[in-house]
Amino acid sequence: MNRLATSRAVLMMGVCALAAPTFAQTDRLNPDRPGTAVLTGTPARTLTDPRSLTSPAKADARPVPVADLFFTRSSYFASWLPDGQVLMAPDITGRINLWRVPKGGGFPLQLQQSEDKSFFPIATPDGKTIVYASDKGGAEIYDIFAIPANGGEAVNLTSTAEVTESGPFAVSMDSRLLAFNTREKTSATSNLAVIDLRTRKVRVLTDDKEAVYWLPKGFSPDGRYVYANRMPNSLANSSVWRVEVSTGKAKQIAGGAQAPFEALTAVSPDGKLLSLTSENAAGLRQAVVLDLASGQRAAVNPGPWPQVAGVFSPDGRSVVASANVNGRDEVYVFDVAAKRARRLALPDGRVSDPFGLLPAFSPDGHQLLFPHSSGSAPFDYWTHDLTTGQTTRLTRLSLASIDPDALPRTSVVNYKSADGTVVSAILWMPWNLKRDGSAPVVVMPHGGPTYQTTDEFDRLATALSSRGYIVIAPNPRGSTGYGRAFEIANRKDLGGRDLEDEAAAAKLLIASGYADPKKIGITGGSYGGFMTAMAIGRMPDFWAAAVAQYGIVDWKTMRERASPALREYVTALLGDPAIDPEVYKRTSPMTYLRDAKAPLLVLQGTNDIRVPAFEAEQMVKVLKDNGRIVDAKFYPEEGHGFVKRENQIDAAVRTVAWFDKYLKKER
Structure with missing residues (x-):
């Protein structure tokens, strides 16, 4: 779950006692306990020798001001405008609003x-209108807005x-029709809809009854026709559909029993x-x-790491794709006719977005727009000239005090967990x-759990590591x-074997010789x-x-109060609480928090519909009571x-x- 109004009742839920509620990870492991041991992973990785880790010397190293890190802006979405300028949604003012960057760069408007x-800004092909989605106070009930x-x-x-x-x-x-997904507030089912941007008339094209997203x-x-992905709320599978605009008649194009996950970009x-x-x-x-x-599929660049398909060039002769190589991106341009891919020389770190929409070809097809950040390089948009190979920074969203040369360096480490599973992390x-x-x-465990920490700029990790904390973000x-x-x-x-991975x-x-085993946060x-x-709670x-x-x-209480779509996601992770009540007890922190010893700070948005504030209230109460x-x-x-x-x-300051x-402090 990534980044809703909730009851603020402070009723304490019963804490369920189970056999052996805590574990020290020093006892012999029971191979029959819940969870799955994956001993190799995909692909195989070389283990990191802990003694190979080093802390470089730097005479002028100093803590990075926390506030400055959050005035180092980021952006959630960007795309080319038809005239060659760039539309983006950064947090320049401390709010995620829409800005336009001139051709070749410069201060945005x-x-x-x-x-x-x-969110999700897009320009109409005629270049006259920009459409986007916005909610109120993080409540995730979006409306569609348009501006010139x-x-x-x-x-x-x-x-x-x-x-x-x-x-x-x-x-x-x-430039007349806009396709979008629509969902009633109390429903777990979304459907595909279109709105006529001239008349503002909305038509819902599908009538799905299952808990799915239509994207x-x-x-x-x-x-x-509209082409869309149909994805269950569990996020486990995906199929591609072609839906006729006039009738709503839908035909599955890709995905299904033979290919459980196929998603269109x-x-x-x-x-x-x-x-x-x-x-x-x-x-x-x-x-x-x-x-x-023909129904034939051409692989862009088969490899051992997961990939995300990208967008086509304006002439349709090329398509872009990215490979996630243990948290760092590689980007390829695929010649559709020759069926040949070439890797682009882009900066190390993250150079794609989660949606496959970046990198994106410019309207004339000569450049690619891409985001870039790494653990020691703040976020900016860049362009890559496909003829000369030159890479140019388009924006400058950072502050002078955030000097990349002065920031702590990141690396990818691989290690064995308690049962031998190989786990990777950003350090x-x-x-x-x-x-x-x-x-x-x-x-720093990540959200999700179906998510991954990658080598990109992280404000909190930078604040902590510049103050002498070794920060590690595992991908369990x-x-x-x-x-x-x-x-x-x-x-x-x-919270079982994945906690062991953390x-x-x-x-x-x-084991590297740097860390104090009594100072682990x-x-x-x-x-x-x-x-x-x-x-x-479980490792006090x-x-x-x-x-x-x-x-x-x-x-159980989160599932009862969260948004309908999130309930389905939780069911996919844990099963039905009516059928598997012991699973819900065993995997809930409330079962173990009575044993907690570490001081805990809780931070929570009051409008969170994914993890309602009641969860935080329960946590605070049980710890205070004990x-x-x-x-x-x-x-x-604030929402999620x-x-x-x-x-x-x-x-961050707290x-x-x-x-x-x-x-x-000395303990």
């Missing part, structure tokens, strides 16, 4: 202003309080080809091009540490990026917040301090994750201060 986030491409008053095209209409969007070539990806050139300009992410027999997702007439190593076993450590079993078997290996075992990361650092958001609470003697951000504490050290901060008008800059800064107090 703000197109609209709102206290609420602007040159700026102007935003018009709410849908204005429905009990229905959410959101992206990703697709626009017909005549439009493109129109046929004549506007007769783009339709070629002539409508003859589809760019797909397709899962192979080994459970690894690869980029392919599907010829609609931020501070400057000037002594190999004397005195350094504090912060483990249950993470994406290592094949389907690894991704589903934590089903019905949340703890093993800290043990790697202890943990912090994360969403599923990372769940993992934080599970860690201090291992962790010295913790900060839980909008995390689950009781899967005499533990606990503090909490609730942020009004904090998007307002002042709240992001406050949360987190750093908490660890300074409980990890850096």
